[in-house]
Amino acid sequence: MDRNNALDDSVQQQTEPKLCGSCFQFFGNPASMGMCSKCYREHASISAKQVEVQQQAQAVAEAAAHVFPTPAPVPSPMQLESTPTLVVPPPDVVPTCPASCSSVNSVATPAAAATDDPPIQKNHNRCFCCNKRVGLTGFKCRCSFTFCSEHRYSDKHDCTYDYKASHRDALAKANPTVVADKVQRKCRCSFTFCSEHRYSDKHDCTYDYKASHRDALAKANPTERVGLTGFKCRCSFTFCSEHRYSDKHDCTYDYKASHRDALAKANPTERVGLTGFKCRCSFTFCSEHRYSDKHDCTYDYKASHRDALAKANPTVVADKVQRI
Secondary structure (H helix, E strand, O other), rough: OHHHHHHHHHHHHHOOOEEOOOOOOOOHHHHOOOHHHHHHHHHHHHHHHHHHHHHHHHHHHHHHHHHHHOOOOOOHHHHHHHHHOOOOOOOOOOOOOOOOOOHHHHOOOOOHHHHHHOOOOOOOOOOOOOOOEEEHEEEEEEOEEEEEEOOOOOOHHHOOOHHHHHHHHHHHOOOOOOOOOOOOEEEEEOOOOOOOOOOOOHHOOOOOOHHHHHHHHHHOOOOOHHHHEEEEEOOOOOOOOOOOOHOOOOOOOOOOHHHHHHHHOOOOOOOOHHHHHEEEOOEEEEOOOHHHHOOOOOOOOHHHHHHHHHOOOOOOOOOOOOOO
């Protein structure tokens, strides 16, 4: 009886589900290492990444072993004395691709590439990189080497042509620098001034512009000989038929003053005595010229009427309201 009870307890213990050993939130499965499905997937992805990293590291180590072979062990002095020395002839030098085409050559011989002169391609029927036979279908780069269709671009081989400098020179030739000549702000008085004082009214200019204009006009319009047919103006100068009028030349005669004097002589001042009319402009006139429209009256009737209206109708202003 006791044995049967013990067996029942063991079966119950085995069939009783257990929690996940990673998150302790869900029930685990013995087939998935006692973890739930979510934790098992995460564990599987992490382990796959680790295996991939190990494989990559192993591949890199193998490639490095090929590029940099392990040095041979150094024999001891006793072995050197016992073993005969062998003289190995140097290997033949085989032309290889430039540094950018072969990573092995760029790693193995950096000093030789730096000290040697720039290479010269003798056979232009083959690609300079891969030595592929191209014949007449090769592509000649601006660096003077011939390449196949795979290595024809500048980023596929070690191109020494400076494209930036060539484009810079082409742009400089196509767009030359345009520099304007310096403005000579020299006045006719033989002095040089800045942009602020360059005009003649901004400095004490001694050049006689009127005389220069007069001379220019005299050259452009030479004096015409009039003889006895000339017209003498009241300004005491003689002119031809074209310039005889006062508006055609710089006449200095005052025609208005002469007309005023002539009118004064033709119409002497009338004596009015005690019967004269004194205007508000403080002058006395006869009965004919006593009104303001009959003489040049200087009295301002509008202003006087305005002042009279202002005095008769003073402005009424109410007292300020005392707001207490």
